[in-house]
Amino acid sequence: MKKYPETPDFVGLNAPVCEEYSLKNLEVEGEIPADVCGAFFRAVPDPAFPPMFDDDTALSGDGMVSRLYFGADGTVDFDIRYVQTARHTAEVEAGKALFGRYRNPFTDDPSVKGVDRTVANTTPVWHAGRLLMTKEDGRAYEMNPHTLETIGSYDFDGALKSETMTAHVRIDPDTKEMFFFGYEADGLASTKVSYCIADKDGKLIREQWFDVPYCSMMHDFVMTENYALFPVYPTTSDLERLKAGGDHWVHHMDLDSWVGIMPRYGDVSEMRWFRGPKGVSTYHMMNAFEDSEGRVHMDHNMSECNAFPFIQRASGLNVPSQELGGGLIRWTMDMNGGDEKLTQATLGPPGDMPRVADADQGRPYQRGWYLSVNPELQGPPLMGGVVGAEFNLLLRIEPGSGRIDSYAFPPLWGIGEPVHVPASQDGHEGWLISIVDQQIGENEFAHAAWIFDAGNVTVGPVAKVTIPHRLRPQVHGWWVPRGELEKSKRK
Numbered sequence: 001m002k003k004y005p006e007t008p009d010f011v012g013l014n015a016p017v018c019e020e021y022s023l024k025n026l027e028v029e030g031e032i033p034a035d036v037c038g039a040f041f042r043a044v045p046d047p048a049f050p051p052m053f054d055d056d057t058a059l060s061g062d063g064m065v066s067r068l069y070f071g072a073d074g075t076v077d078f079d080i081r082y083v084q085t086a087r088h089t090a091e092v093e094a095g096k097a098l099f100g101r102y103r104n105p106f107t108d109d110p111s112v113k114g115v116d117r118t119v120a121n122t123t124p125v126w127h128a129g130r131l132l133m134t135k136e137d138g139r140a141y142e143m144n145p146h147t148l149e150t151i152g153s154y155d156f157d158g159a160l161k162s163e164t165m166t167a168h169v170r171i172d173p174d175t176k177e178m179f180f181f182g183y184e185a186d187g188l189a190s191t192k193v194s195y196c197i198a199d200k201d202g203k204l205i206r207e208q209w210f211d212v213p214y215c216s217m218m219h220d221f222v223m224t225e226n227y228a229l230f231p232v233y234p235t236t237s238d239l240e241r242l243k244a245g246g247d248h249w250v251h252h253m254d255l256d257s258w259v260g261i262m263p264r265y266g267d268v269s270e271m272r273w274f275r276g277p278k279g280v281s282t283y284h285m286m287n288a289f290e291d292s293e294g295r296v297h298m299d300h301n302m303s304e305c306n307a308f309p310f311i312q313r314a315s316g317l318n319v320p321s322q323e324l325g326g327g328l329i330r331w332t333m334d335m336n337g338g339d340e341k342l343t344q345a346t347l348g349p350p351g352d353m354p355r356v357a358d359a360d361q362g363r364p365y366q367r368g369w370y371l372s373v374n375p376e377l378q379g380p381p382l383m384g385g386v387v388g389a390e391f392n393l394l395l396r397i398e399p400g401s402g403r404i405d406s407y408a409f410p411p412l413w414g415i416g417e418p419v420h421v422p423a424s425q426d427g428h429e430g431w432l433i434s435i436v437d438q439q440i441g442e443n444e445f446a447h448a449a450w451i452f453d454a455g456n457v458t459v460g461p462v463a464k465v466t467i468p469h470r471l472r473p474q475v476h477g478w479w480v481p482r483g484e485l486e487k488s489k490r491k
């Protein structure tokens with residue numbers, strides 16, 4: 001049988017685990033805060049079969065949904081299951097990989113022509129009592145949040161026209177509406193983007209389409225109380241290249257970045273485009289908000305070039321992660337002015353995986369959290385994940401005052417994206433939960449979930465939950481309180 005390639009995407013921490021399992025009553029050190037009661041859902045790519053092409057990326061891995069459940073009685077259980085996508089099902093039946101290069105159907109085995117290619121491996125989204133596993137190259141898959149069984153591809157009861165849905169939705173904390181978009185909405189390398197609103201009950205109430213300046217990897221977007229913001233960075237696709245069996249994404253250092261801004265309940269014809277710097281790249285926005293002078297501020301984890309090694313290779317670029325530059329960057333757009341200029345300011349060091357409290361979404365905010373690299377690391381980082389090395393610094397930043405607090409991990413440790421759990425106590429900033437990985441031998445790793453006091457990260461975790469099983473690095477996670485889980489549409 002074909003073997004997994006000996007490349008960074010498939011060895012060490014990234015070695016495929018390919019196992020569905022459940023662990024009950026995990027060992028807890030410290031005290032789990034009473035607020036932490038509910039489910040931490042995680043999206044984990046894990047390729048069930050060796051890829052057709054040895055230079056495949058970890059991003060192609062079959063989606064698994066994992067749940068760390070914190071019970072009211074203090075117990076913690078863990079479960080992980082494959083998303084039974086059409087792609088995964090077809091490959092299980094064949095006993096081998098049938099889908100070729102990352103987001104290039106022209107490289108697939110002819111037997112799967114026309115089969116949905118998405119691996120649903122990026123974000124578990126919870127909205128209106130539904131759990132969706134998302135990836136931006138296709139529609140979501142609905143999952144049963146209790147059994148983790150796959151219900152099927154989700155098209156909002158037949159209402160969604162877009163062929164794609166982002167893995168980064170935004171939910172308004174007051175109206176509970178879910179805002180989302182889909183790029184390449186009508187096919188590969190298209191400039192068509194859908195912009196959609198689902199009401200608090202999950203009903204799709206609006207879908208409009210617009211064109212972006214060029215086909216771009218639009219991984220995330222962001223909302224304010226009155227506007228929807230669509231950032232466009234110059235990682236682009238090309239249909240002829242795809243037909244020739246080439247890479248989906250190539251990054252262009254000489255192309256402008258853009259932000260399209262429109263009234264969030266408005267018409268796409270009202271979109272205004274602001275021009276950003278050339279060649280920059282952002283995967284995630286921390287937040288956006290308006291000020292009293294009519295300006296819109298967008299805070300994002302920007303770098304001076306695309307950070308993914310497989311995209312750099314396809315682009316003829318070779319920028320090591322420590323030379324990517326950028327930081328937590330604020331772009332400010334004046335909605336009163338008539339020009340396309342934006343201004344740029346640096347709020348914090350480079351990093352990614354930003355998080356704000358759900359209640360702060362789209363509003364002026366006092367604090368946020370993200371992951372970065374420990375500048376004082378005395379030894380090797382933990383290799384793994386998509387970019388190559390795991391993050392090893394947890395940051396809490398106050399964008400207003402500029403204050404930054406941090407918790408640093410030693411060599412061979414890494415931390416995954418935190419979820420935020422709100423606190424019931426007034427004035428308390430809530431809790432952060434992250435999966436923490438440690439390399440303990442040549443090919444041995446230890447894993448745990450660490451719970452931090454979100455307002456006091458420097459002192460380290462208040463509780464640790466050991467997960468006595470190999471874990472592959474997650475992409476994104478989502479916190480669902482127990483009360484919300486009980487409102488699930490699925491039993």
Ligand SMILES: [Fe+2]
Pocket residue numbers: 122167168219283284476
């Ligand atoms: Fe993401």
